[in-house]
Amino acid sequence: MTELRWGLLAAGTIAAHFAAGVEESKHGVLTAVAARSADRARDFAARFEIPKAYGSYEDLLADPDVDAVYVSTPHAMHKEWAIAAAEAGKHVLCEKPLTVTAAEAEEVIGAAREHDVFLMEAFMYRLHPQTRRLVELIASGAIGEVRAVDTTFSFDSNPEETARLGDPALGGGGILDVGCYCTSLARLVAQAATGQDAVEPVEVSGMAKLSRTGVDEYATGLLRLPGDILATISCGIRLAREDGIRVFGTQGQLHVPRPAWIHPLRTPGTSQIILTPSSGEPKVIEVEATQGVFAREADHVAAHVDDRQAPELTWAETLANMRTLDRWREAVGYGRPS
CATH class of the missing domain: 3.40.50.720 (NAD(P)-binding Rossmann-like Domain)
Incomplete structure (x- = not known):
């Protein structure tokens, strides 16, 4: 390396x-x-x-x-x-x-x-052991065939302290700032479920509360992904909501109450995935991270620098996510002041 x-x-x-x-x-x-x-x-x-x-x-x-x-x-x-x-x-x-x-x-x-x-x-969260374990559980059929995924990343910020988030010229708004994690995660779930790479939604719709400058203060999107997987994705920069991930399948569901993108999980430690079978009691799966996520990210670059692309975050993956974000922002009327 x-x-x-x-x-x-x-x-x-x-x-x-x-x-x-x-x-x-x-x-x-x-x-x-x-x-x-x-x-x-x-x-x-x-x-x-x-x-x-x-x-x-x-x-x-x-x-x-x-x-x-x-x-x-x-x-x-x-x-x-x-x-x-x-x-x-x-x-x-x-x-x-x-x-x-x-x-x-x-x-x-x-x-x-x-x-x-x-x-x-x-996208450092993609390298966290929690995310990798979630992918393994989905791909192994732990909850049967995946039917839906819900994910939220939303926070409330002070407009005076975070002026860039309200400026469309700087790419402000929740969709680009944190909604990008939600699109990435929803697509990752579909990829794990279908075995396809760099999937994109078949359909994208959404609604948002737009600011006077035209950026989305909080927004929700609905994606129809390959395999008829429906994803509800929510984000915001002016609204505190409960972050989390839920994946629903024909034989149970997975719940990640504290996703790998939140600040406390950026350092080494233990996180949880809750597996609830259709008939049975919830099972808590603990995932140990022995290295901080940014250190993991730096080492991941070093490991793949000669390949010019990282296998978990290829250029095709980035383009698929960016096109999804374009479609979500278009659906909510980004840039048209309220």
Whole structure:
């Protein structure tokens, strides 16, 4: 497995989580960080003992000591800097969603292919042992044939503190910020149930409460997936709801009360999947994670960097999810102010 020297493009909260993950990883080292403010970059570098701090993204991309770049800018800037990183010959791990639209994602993937670099969308929950165990249970027929899946990721935020979430120019709204996890999970369930890769919904519909700027404050989508699996997906940035996953089959159901994307499960520890057979008592399946999810993510990139794609998050998988998000946002009237 290759040791990767990481450069961080942006120095926000999620970059701090990833930096801590690289410190915990087995095959990564923090080499540089860049921010729009040189002072902010230096403060971040001091916090994580990163050798180099840059006041511009361009300077970091020109650093020959950086092998791979983690892009955690606002959504609307992902395309620009993921492409710039690829053009600089850097491997790319880009925060979800990869871009704002599927068309933009195709451009980023084209740049990675042209410049022969690794590219992965940072859906870290897909690498968590809990998610992998859920897939195994579904694929093994533990609940019979899958018929439906419900999943929610929703929170309430202060508009003044999270202005980017309300700005359509920055890709604001719940669907892109957290609804992308719900589309990814629903599609993953269908993939495990049908044995197909990178599945897409046959039908997509939805409703949302739109803000005055036209972004979705909270939304619900309905997907008809291959195998006639129906998925109800809900998200929000201005409404606290109970997060969770439920998968319903002909012989029982699976319940994940605390999905792997929530903050407490980002560190090592135990999580649960509850299996309830059609006739029988619920069984609690405990899943142990011995490594933090961001450390796991950094090591996953290192393990597959020579393949240019990660097997669990291929480019086809990213495009299928982005096209689903496009259809959901269109269905709810994203961009049309309330």
